Amino acid sequence: MPRLIDRSKFVVIRLALHGCTNRPFFHIVLARNRSPRNAKPIAQLGTYDPLPNKYNEIMVSLNMDKINDVLRLKPVISKPAAKLLGLSGVLPLHPLSYLDGLRCSKRQQLKSAKNLSIQEDGEEGKEEELCD
């Protein structure tokens, strides 16, 4: 069976990583799917600073005029970009955001359960000491 490589062409809204070592900074861009990540995009739609500032805020800027224009082209939206747009309320919340929430809550439950068991162990040990 010949190996088929997907060479389909479409435009995509995605994040382009700028910034430098240990300091990520993203541009939200409209680009052709097969173009390099930081190549000159068709349009820049905004920026995304993933590191929270001193007020514990993650800053995202969106050029809504351009985004509305661009959405008419029916672009594919990459997962991180779709999550961003979902959080901002432009698009409906992305399923991945819900999944993240679920995973986090499960992790927290696990952690609390572990803590509880450790505490119980400790109490039992104390009781034993007292008995002695």
Add this chain to the structure above:
Amino acid sequence: MASLDHLKIFRRLFNLRRACLQTRTYAQNSSQGSLSSSETDKSDPQTTLPPSSGGGPTMPHFAQDPLPIFLQRRVQEVLLKISRLNMDDFVRIRKTDHHVKPRYELMSDVELRRMEVKAMERATEMLKMPPFMKAPNLKVEVLSHDPEIAPALTSKWVFVDISSGVHNRDRIIVVRDNDGKLRKAIPDERRRANLLYYPKFGVSIVQPKMFEQDQLEHLLENRLTDIRYILDRACTQFEPDDPNFIRVTSTIYEYVWKNRCFNDLGSTRFFGPMSFYFILKKDITYLLVDMIQHDLLTDAVSLIHLYKHIYKNEKIPTPYGISQNKETQLSTIQRFCKTDSDQKQQNWAEVESAIRSYRLSLTDRATAS
């Protein structure tokens, strides 16, 4: 200089101001805020946040929104007229002008007069008063609530719409809180986001230390800096409806009131708002005394007319309608003192004594000549 038609220049200034106001939306915003405040307070008192200004004097209590009254043309005219515009004061070297050197030129009389007119126009333009606003109500408008995604959120997300051609006040800024709520940004977040993406010269995102209440009081008590400089910097740093701006300006107005140094603010753009502040506080006695002592009876009378206009809805007479006779002016002030019962008796005695000493000096001058 005195022969120049001040009124003509003032009229020109008002036209300019009106053009500015059409593009800006100060008036619209504040009127909407005042309308919606009563409704929202009843519906959900939990979502309202306390004002962020820490300590210090607040705006005098006044039932109406002061901005529409402040922007009335007659009120503006009166406030500008009593601003004690003085060209010597105007051409003073400011704290921010240290790099500007004086320039000397040879010119004919006509050219000199032309320059004087130009300087006058510039002075009146620089007298443009910052709008006197009250702080906006801090109502939080929740757009959607998704508690399912809350565990994954560790910090606030701020989304700013950076479409071009939108004024800072109209820009859409939304915040996704830690608990999954999507809401509109509160004024402080708006200010920060706007400054981050549209920086302005001379405005810092972090509030300068000198505007903190204790530091400000320290500055004022020890007279470490010029109050005109503090006010100018506050005017650049803050929006006119920022609670911090209101706090800083009212602190300084109170300081001026306490030290009776009204003339320090003469021929600056803050004299009008200061008078307006004292009128809203119903406490214009010291200002009247100061005006009498500086031989500015016409100003005192027009201040009284303004007071009556705001509280008793009387019409402000035109500048030509105020009689220039000093005796009638003094008697108007006296009548106002007697009839206005809101004020403390003690303060009125001061006005009376000021009038008496002024009369004495008048008679002295008459006998001397």
